[in-house]
Amino acid sequence: MRHYEMMVILDPSLDERTVAPSLDTFLNVVRKDGGSVDNVDIWGKRRLAYEIEKNGEGIYAVIELTATPATVSELDRQLGLNESVLRTKVMRK
Structure with missing residues (x-):
């Protein structure tokens, strides 16, 4: 298992309150395969x-x-x- 940091830029027309639950559905892939989500930091619209x-x-979110x-x-x-996802960038820590 390795540590990663992922930045996701989402469509600004999304409601910021729904960003965390929608990201959580994607992060279930990690949990299902035995990984862990250490931190989800939503920066908001930038x-x-x-x-x-x-x-x-775009609405920025950083996921560790x-x-x-x-x-x-x-x-x-x-x-x-x-x-609704405009860009993603994955970096290994």
């Missing part, structure tokens, strides 16, 4: 350096987790398929 899909803002590389790639794949 301006983007450049527009992504005609959005000048411990999982296998295969689990993290599956989580990244599932987040990429969701239309």
